[in-house]
Amino acid sequence: MIRITFPNGSVREFSKGVSSYEIAQSISQGLANEVYSATVNGELWDLSRPVETDATVRLHKWDDAEAKHAFWHSSAHLMAEALEVLWPGIKFGIGPAVENGFYYDVDPGDGKVITDADLPLIEEKMKELAAKNSPINRSVVSKKEAMELFTAKGDEYKTELISELEDGTITLYRQGNFTDLCRGPHLRDTSQIKAIKVLSLAGAYWRGDEKRKMMTRIYGITFPKQKLLDEYMVMIEEARKRDHRRIGKDMELFAFSPKVGMGLPLWLPKGADMKQRLIDFMTKVLKTRGYVMVSTPHIGNVDLYKTSGHFEKYGADSFRPITTPQEGETFMLKPMNCPHHCEIYNATPHSYKELPIRMAEFGTVYRYEMSGELHGLTRVRSFTQDDAHHFCRPDQLKEEFKSIIDLVQYIFKIAGFNEFTAQISLRDPSNRDKYIGTDENWEKAEQAIIEAAGEKNLTTTIAIGEAAFYGPKLDFMVRDAIGRKWQLGTIQVDYNLPERFELTYNGSDNQKHQPVMIHRAIFGSMERFVAVLIENTAGKFPLWLTPDQAVVLPISEKFNDYAKTIFNLLNNSDIRTLIDDRSEKIGKKIRDNELKRIPYLLVIGEKEVEAGTVSVRRQGEGDKGVMKPKDFISLVREDISKEIGN
RNA sequence: GCCUCCUUAGCUCAGUGGUAGAGCAGCUCACUCGUAAUGAGCAGGUCGUGGGUUCAACUCCCAUGGGAGGCUCCA
CATH class of the missing domain: 3.40.50.800 (Anticodon-binding domain)
Structure with missing residues (x-):
């Protein structure tokens, strides 16, 4: 007998080799029917996998992310099985579960193309296969066996994956006539997949590398009940109705014109008024919080960006430089406000007594984005940031951070975003070459962010390796009325620019010291903020903001x-x-x-x-x-x- | 930039190898009305653009502009 401990602390005895499914059954068949995967001793397991030793077991019902993960992962396999029937010889890349459903990356083979018209066929075949109630079997194989199997199948993507795996850890999952390399866990059988929708097609580079082959990615979603699929489709439809591009056109807020250029938004009168109201409101708030407003040109000498380091990092991926006809001077369209702000700082001498300086500008910047990346107002080539830079003493860093977090909380509340989370982005310590600045400064800055967030009781997640190249950051994600997440504000520490621009202040010791700089935006950009506001309110803006009251x-x-x-x-x-x-x-x-x-x-x-x-x-x-x-x-x-x- | 798809009236969308249709919006007229659609009429498109195939192209093919969904990227 083995002892099984449940999450509530209770312990029960079972015979050795009992499966999590049988454990669930011992509680009730009703429960067993609603459970899709289990966590056994902290590891995600198939429900059907036998438990051989004493263990803690947590059973996952649909509401657990772990259950959905297994469910959708098995659904990806089911789709692969259908694809193999429909396109014999099709090769498979990876097919994971994602936040809403699953996908499989496939290569249908030379000259063969899968199109939108095929999606219903795939869906029908999946339904047919699911109805066979095929059990899903797990088996552990040696690396050699796995290699032989997929080499025989001619699936070079799978063999590439296997070649990188460690021998002894390789598992296969089989249902019906389909076998796939997979870590699992999976459902017990395909019959639990009751409602199926194959959603869309997309291209995806093999292993995310744009130099490698473009695979066909097929997205789908499945549910244990038709009702859940229906609700999901209603939610998709609701999101479509809230699309800011549609509402923006309908309410005559903004437009795009191919003549002006893609990704360059045109604010129509009602939209321009609204944007201005947001700017006026924010300006008023900033003035009560010790900010000073500045204004800088839309272009800057290329030397400015060489000094800041942006030219080296992004010059090749920017709009091409502008040259004066007589002097041959070179200018760039402004991609960032911060270098200009550094020169404003440098325009006057500073004492430690006047720090922090909080310098704000609604500055319009221009960035080249690849054409396929442009999207409504959320991804554009010209946008106005509600940008500000705090120049402060090192000992003021944490307080400044807290003041910004406070401002973010205030503004989000007024904008109607009551639910938001924050992500602390730190550098990846194993990849220090990616970043500039001293270890000491990085550590100080990361510490200041973590402490400030903690003292402000922010709900945070930590993302290693997501920091900007010049410093760690804190990003704010709001949740909208239909549950989608949007990134808006950001706060970033920067020791790099003060050094590059040789920013100084006179300390109490009458020596020159270098200030720390904090970049921050609350709305992010006016364009993006208005887009998120539209999607959150479905165009029913708060009274103070709406175009016509x-x-x-x-x-x-x-x-x-x-x-x-x-x-x-x-x-x-x-x-x-x-x-x-x-x-x-x-x-x-x-x-x-x-x-x-x-x-x-x-x-x-x-x-x-x-x-x-x-x-x-x-x-x-x-x-x-x-x-x-x-x-x-x-x-x-x-x-x-x-x-x-x- | 790459992959798949889309591009017809201001908007939403039908449509067929034989040179275009609906609803809504707009305009005109009648009605002068009490809390989510009064009626009638009119007008509106060289079917994104440029080539090609064909007796004939909105329709088929090629190129190109723009858009959508993804991938990659995002200071």
Whole structure:
């Protein structure tokens, strides 16, 4: 007998060789049916794998990431089995589970192409194979056996993978006629895969190397119940409806023109106004937090970027330099504001008493992005950063960090992002050549970030090797209304630029000292922030920010004069108001203006004209009753002050 | 940049080797209306662009612009 310990601490005895599935069954068959994988002594195991010794066992139901992982990984194998039937001789790369589903990278063979039209075929074949209820069997093989098997199959991708594995650790999984190299764990059999959707096709370089072969990546997702797949498809549809590119066009916020150039956003009047409101709001906040505003040109001499080191690192991947016709001087489009800000720092002498200096600019920068990378407002070639640089003494580093974290928390709250996490990106100690700066400075900076985040009670994850080449950073990820994650703000420590630009301040000892620099952006860029805001709110922006706050709806043309009086009164009271005096029925006007996402609809008819009132309807909430125009103005002002404070 | 796909009216989308259609939006007229679609009419596209095949191309082929999803990249 062996002793099995459960997560709640209880211990039960089973006979040697019991499987996790049987353990689950011993609790209840209902549980066993809902369990997909198990963690045995800290290792992820197949449910069917026999447990030979005393162990701690945790059973994974669908809500555990571990269960989904096994489920989707097995689904990838099922898809591979289907592909092998449909394209005999097809070669397989890797086929892992991912956050939402799974994919398999395949090479259909010379001249053969898999297209979108094939996706339903694959899906049908998968359903057919799943229904066979084939058990999934694990076997341990020697490296030699594995090599022979896949060499015989002619699958050079698998043999390449095997050649890098250690002998004695190689496992194969087989279901039906399909065998794959795999670490596992997997489901007990394919019958648990009830709902299947093959989603899309994409190209993917073999092993992520752009010099190697482009494989065909096939994405899919599966669920144990049709209902879950239906819900997932609804979520995908909801995400599609919230797409900022669609809403941005619909609400006339921004546009792109091939004539202007791809990746170069054009802000239309309503979008430009909104962007300006965000900038004005942020500027006001910054001024209360000790920032000074600066302004710098859109280009800079190439020597500036040679000094900063950006030219060496990114020069080849930048827009080509600009040359003056007479003097032959070379300029670059500004890819970063920081070198300019360093020269602003250098324009005047500094004492330790005036540090920290918090220098902010809404600076527009230009970066070459590969054409395939451009995406709406989230990935563009021209964007305006809400950039700032803190120049501080080394002893102020942690406090500055904390002040920025505080600012991020404040701004995110007002923007309606109540749920966010932070990632601390540190350097990879085994790959020091990638980074510049002394070990001592790196350690100090990493320590300051970790401590500041801890003291601010941030929920953080640590990512080794994700630091910028000049320093560690703290990135903020918000979760939107439908659960997607977006990266917005970032805080980065930099000892490099102060050195390169020879920044100094006079210390209390009357000696020159070098300040530490912190780069930070809260919105990230105005473009990206507006995009995320659109996707989070589906275009129903907070009242203070939205392009049109109210619309006056006269019930018939007889009331147009009074409606215009209200329209003028509100606009003169700084409430952005439209009037809909079309000759349409009131129901139609309400519908149209609700669809235009206008927060307040003001219905004007005979009663309102006589009583000198307006009938207020709040978007999505319906009729709010009648009130005097001045009371409506107060109502709007109260709403706004609730949103952004005074 | 690479892979797969897409590109028809302002928007969403039909469509066939025999030189184009709907709904919504727009405009005009009638109606003058009480909280999510009043009716009628009109107008609107050299089917992304350039070649080629064909008696004939929106349709088939090639190139190219733009877009989508991925890969790679992201100071």
